[in-house]
Amino acid sequence: MATTTEQAPDAGGGFRLSQLWYDTRYRSYTFQLIALVLLILAFAWLINNAFNNPVLQEAGISFEFLGAPAGYDINQQPIPYTSQDTHLRATVIGAINTLIVAFLACVTATVFGVIAGVLRLSKNWIVSKLMAVYVEMFRNIPVLIWILIIFTVAANVFPAMADFRIPRDGSDPTRTPVLGMFAFTNQGVFIPRLTFDGQGWLFLAIFAASVLGVFGWRRYARNELYSKGREVPVWWPSLLILFVPVIVAQFALGQPVGLENPEMGRFRFDGGFLLRPSLIALWFALSIYTGAFIAENVRAGILAVSKGQTEAAAALGLRPGRIMSLVVLPQALRVIIPPLISQYLNITKNTSLAIAVGYMDLTGTLGGITLNQTGRALECILLLMAFYLSFSLAISAIMNVYNRSVALKER
Known part of the structure; x- marks a missing residue:
């Protein structure tokens, strides 16, 4: 006679505590409740230890240090800043720098990923193999190494600033800005x-x-x-x-x-906007690294679309480019978007590697110099966590809204 480990509910009696463990109707809720209680206890233990720490009890928790003068310079300044400004303004500039490089990297990584993912499925053997080499090479080498490589190239391969200076004898300089607007130097790229x-x-x-x-x-x-x-x-x-x-x-x-436009002064360019090698290195390294992962997501999404869809579209007389943009990619987005959200979040978190090349993002300002100067480690770390958490949740919310818009609508 067969036996079962599940205990059937008592049809004639009332609710019993043993049903919380043996009855499948309630067991999942029991596990969730136990996990919630353990999580609350763990957080309570951590918070209790933090507040009972003698150093923390003596110093207390205060964010007044944000109003004190920062006393340090920031090389990449999207808004005006001097060393006499407050730590709060330095933190804001670091946050803006983080958002700038994260936005630029998300856009370019998406472009690289879509192009590489589509070309990996090309019928041209050379093109498909080149894209396969790109994907396998870039996603299997740590992004920090790519950051250092691109930073080294940008700082050593571009011409020196002296090549753009006007000689004292009034002769023409060795180099001039491209189209009078773009100057590529070892100190960065000057743009309008x-x-x-x-x-x-x-x-x-x-x-x-x-x-x-x-x-x-x-x-x-x-x-x-x-x-x-x-x-x-x-x-x-x-x-x-x-x-x-x-x-x-x-x-x-x-x-x-x-x-x-940037114009050459006595020693450097005046006007324009300077993209420092640290920004260029971080931007392109995150783009090409994450683009390799996005390429595989795109390839998987395209392969998930039935071949009959492309054949039907071709039978209607649509050109291959229109078939890809109007038939294949809209359906592939349902597979591409969920992992794409994770890649965007990875870009945002990987911007914290900027300190390796001296790019002053939020981790370099609030989590670096400000933390060391003020000694307010707990407050700085809490603010860092709050920023990355809120920004990541905002990305997830926006992308999930878009994901729902392209999802299949059930009748």
Whole structure:
């Protein structure tokens, strides 16, 4: 006679405590409750030890150090800053630097990953193997090594600043900025800086509306194709929507937006914006490293789409490029987006490696110099944790909203 380890509920009696363990209807809740209690006890033990620490009891927990003068310089300054500014302003600059490199790396890593993932499935043997070499090489070498390699190249291969200086005899310098706008030096890359006059905010509003208009037109074209089978042009209307209102606004508002090109002074470039080798190294290292992982996600998503979908689209007369953009990739996104969220989070957390090349991100300012100067280790670490946690949760929330928009809608 067969036996079972599960105890059936008592049909005639009431609830018994033994059912919390032996009845499958309640056992999962019991495990969750036990885990929750253990977690609360662990946190209570840690907090109790922290507050009973003699050093912490003597110093107390205070964030007043944020209002004291920082007393140190920051090389990459997205907003004005001097060493006499407060630790709070230094922390804000570090946070902005972290957000800048994380945003740039997420964008470029996505571009590299999508291109490499699609080309890995190319019928051209050379192209597919080259992409396979890129993926296997970059994702199997630690990102810190790539950061150091690119930093070394940027700091030693680019020409010296002296090559751009005007000689005393008035002759032409050895090198000049590319197109009069871009100067590649061993101290960084000088690029034009955008300048805004009084009506600049209106120009930015028009530009934002143009970008939304491009997305609206692309959605309209996709709906027309899916609902009516009518192929609507996408590229040239998108370009018109994006650039025509901006150009008209630029001249109608009296050119509120301009470019400040870098110009060689006596010893260095004046004007423009400097991308230091540390920023370039961190940006591109995170991009090519994470792009290799994204490429595999893209390849997996494309392979998950039934081959019959592409054959049906080809039978309707769609070109290969349109098949990839309108049929394959929209369906592949359902597989690509969930792991892509994790890659974006990895980029955000890997920005903390910036200290290896001297890029002053949040870890370098708040978690580095500020912590060492003030000795407020607990407060600095708590602020660091709060920033990375909140930023990571924001990325997850935004990407999950997009993931739900491309997911299959069940009837």
